Amino acid sequence: MRVRFAPSPTGSLHVGGARTALFNWLAARHADGQFILRLEDTDRERSTPESEAEILRVLRWLGLDWDEGPFRQSERGEVYSEAIATLKAAGAVYAAWETPEELDAMRAQAHADKRAPVVRGRRDHAPEDIAGFEAEGRRPVWRFAVPLPGETVIDDMIRGAVTFDHAQIEDFVVARSDGSPTYNLAAAVDDMEMGITRVIRGEDHLSNTPKQMLVIRALGGEPPEYAHVPLILGTDRKRLSKRHGAASVEELEADGFLPQPVRNALVLLGWSYDDKTTTFTADELIERFDVARVSKSPAVFDLKKLEVMSGRYLRTMDPAAFADVLVDYLEAVGYFAGKDPGAPALARSTAPLVQRKISRLSEYERLAGWLYRPVEFEPEAWAELAGDVRTSIQCIGGGLGRLEVLAEFSVDNIKDALSDQLHIQGLTARQFLEPQRIALTGQTISTGIYESLALVGRDESVARYRAALARLAESWEGGN
């Protein structure tokens, strides 16, 4: 089996495109076939090299390696010229001289008559008329002569038979007036020429398919199998786009998601293995994926679900591997810029403190940000302390007294000492420990208290406790 992914490099890879790529890749790997990458860059206005590079980068990030390509349609001009010549020779296409204004008028009229807005060019111009057109510098487009009457049936792997009446298909343009091929010509020719046996693509291409089948047959080829997958929607049930938040894979990456859970979430958009399994390894996907099982109806992309999968994945990771991806991520997003040279090492040592608590790498800062700066109280955190200054001072002071004299500043010792102290003071763990957390971190949410204390060490811990106490004392006096 030979499949292809054929994005147009006019932006970054969005979630829908990524899923299509994934489905194709899985189909190829499952059947031990080839996955071909082809850039459909015939739109010179919108295609950019940056976009192409980004798409390639993201595919690699997702782990979707291709066997052939990337091919660029912009470099295959001769192939299309030949195909167009063949079609001309076979009489399958004809020159059409209609001006844009005439075409608009035809379509407007069809709309007014409640008819299908199909364009059929005039094919009965007198030779002298044509000479006249040419004399004024006009060049014709070449339109495909859709056979009438007739119909084309797509035997879609997902939807079953879909029939299109030729009366509803216009004589679509195959070659522009400058001779360049249009999408429907180029895609058809490439699929044929590249020996593609199965086309898996978005449902938005369903109505193009009969046109491409017509071209392939006119060229003497046999169309591949088709599988049109439903579109992916945003939470407003509109086709997913930039305005739906993280709609591109690039953004998901920046938001701290790893490729494995992203893949897992994408594949489950429209496909399922059974009624229970929700996580798969890459190998399991390759073994189990079957495009015929893809659902017919569109799915809403739910970031929350991705987050859950991501969190689960992170938690099951080997701690060393987790530390690696965490540090790599922080490095990549520039987290260490302007920080102490020891910051990456610090991040690595704190990885175990956050692994169970975050669902995406970008949440690291929320929990561990305090480690990278001098004490700096979040307004809510300070408010919590200042709400009951006397108690806060008692708790922090009580904790300080124990920490200062601890023989070995280890997690276990800290825990024992503080637990003992809270009993002595007759407080609940929460009442007693919260002020400690705030004194140490300045945050209401942080890494675990005992681990955090042990990590920064006695000197730093004591210094932070004292600073908090001093500030509390000030506000106490100020308040009296």
Place this chain on the structure above:
RNA sequence: GGCGCAUUCGUCUAGGGGCCUAGGACGCCGCCCUCUCACGGCGGUAACACGGGUUCGAAUCCCGUAUGCGCUACCA
């Protein structure tokens, strides 16, 4: 407007005539655990778009309606 596709809990879905008083997962609600945030455990809430058929029997098949989406370019 034309053509096409789709329609099961809020979301992703299982289901392909009797196994369905519709199953799972996420979310949500409650409880437990608990040093915050989380994690984890337990329990609960919640759906076959509507109307006709076909059939002994329909979420499953057919028709219609409604709604949504896609295409409707010398874009891809």
